[in-house]
Amino acid sequence: MALQARGRATVNPREELAKWMGARQKHHSEYIKLLTDRKNELFNVELDHGPRSDIYIGAQREFERHDQQFDRLQAVVRRPINNLNIAPWIFWLLALGLAILEAPVNKFLFDYAIQGTNLTSYLVSTAFAILLLLLAHLAGRCLRQIWSEYRRRVVWSNLIIACLGVAVLAILISILTIGRARYSAGAADPGLGSLFTDIGGQVSQHGFFTSLFSAFGDVSALILFTVNFGGVIIAMLLGFFSHDPDKDFDHSEAALKKATRRLNKLQSKYAQSRAKVIRKFTPDLTGASRNFADANNKIIEMKTLLSEPLDEWDRFVLDDLDTLAEEAMEDDVGSQLAGSRLPPSEVTKGANIRPLR
Missing domain, CATH: 1.20.58 (Methane Monooxygenase Hydroxylase; Chain G, domain 1)
Structure with missing residues (x-):
């Protein structure tokens, strides 16, 4: 020590x-x-x-461009965006659900038309239902955007597309309904080539509305019409309310949201x-x-x-x-x-x- x-x-x-x-x-x-x-x-x-990278600078400029465009349009229409904000994946999920619901109902007619396996009929029926729903969505959106607040005029292209879409949907659902009633009665298998010819002959003979109203007497045809009509109406309503009434304002918002997501993704990374x-x-x-x-x-x-x-x-x-x-x-x-x-x-x-x- x-x-x-x-x-x-x-x-x-x-x-x-x-x-x-x-x-x-x-x-x-x-x-x-x-x-x-x-x-x-x-x-x-x-x-x-x-922030010093080219991709980040490009995303920033793209966002600023769409941001300025959005503000310019908003200054003219003088209101916020007026739509039902639905994520795209939700729409596709609903569309797929409706298509799966409609497919078994339409399958009977496609069995006659295709004369293939059950799987083939299901796939074709589902694809057809999805096309119907997409067309209905497009028609609903065009109906929503017939008048342009920004340009103060009628958007004739949307009006024409909406009218054609509604007409095509009505014709396709009516054909399905008439065909379902006809082949429920035990008509001979027409095959894909003569299915529409056979139905067209019946319509020419009895008239379109007479053939359609007669088809409602068949329970299976009535169920097919109700399911398809309900699915189309839902898709049209989604297309109508998920977009802003002004076409330019709606497109500007969609572009701004896309640019914002891209920039936010880069910021997060x-x-x-x-x-x-x-x-x-x-x-x-x-x-x-x-x-x-x-x-x-x-x-x-x-x-x-x-x-x-x-x-x-x-x-x-x-x-x-x-x-x-x-x-x-x-x-x-x-x-x-x-x-x-x-x-x-x-x-x-x-x-x-x-x-x-």
Whole structure:
């Protein structure tokens, strides 16, 4: 114990102070180097797919172009977007559900027409039902957009498409209904080639409406008509209410939403990459900061022992150099970008579609 005490007594305080000042300077330089390396990696991320990349700059310009176009149209129509905001996947899910519901009802007639396997009839019947629903959706959208508030005129192309769509739908459903009633009565298999000829002959002989109303007397034909007519009406209503009454305003909103999703996706990808780089350097920065603080405490202890005044370095907090420290604590920085927007329905109705700048 006496030897240890004599050993400590022989330590020169000024030498000890110089040693710890050198150590502090070393840890400070190490910390600065880590910050520089991290800054370089973040810069490379920006160049690759961040704000300095061509793809990001292009997405930003595209968003700004559609944003300005949307604001210009809104200034003319003087109202927010007026539509039922339905995600595309929801529409396709509903369309597929309706098609699957209609397929078994229509299958009987396609069995006669195709004379193939059950699977083939089901597939053709489902495809036919989907085409009917898509046509109904198109007709509903065109009915919604017959008048243009922006251009103050009738959109004749939409009016013509809507009328043709409704006429084609009525004819196709009527043909299915008449054919179902005819072949429920045990008519001979016509085959694909003569199916429409056979039905057309019946219509020519008895008249279109007479043949249709007569077909309603058959329960199977009436069920077929009801299911198909109901599916078409639902698809038309979805097409009608899921679009804005003004064609130009509706297209502008769709383009802006697409540009916004693209920019938000890039922002989220960049934010995640940035957070990954920050987390990568956090342990080394924390260690260097701890070593710096320990050395600084020793320096303060030695200066107090030598009655020397403390300077600005002794009061310096190394962590203040790290301006990204708070972001390093975030689990997912990307959520600060993409997740900061309003819910889709509120964004659409308020015509306030904006990504985080």
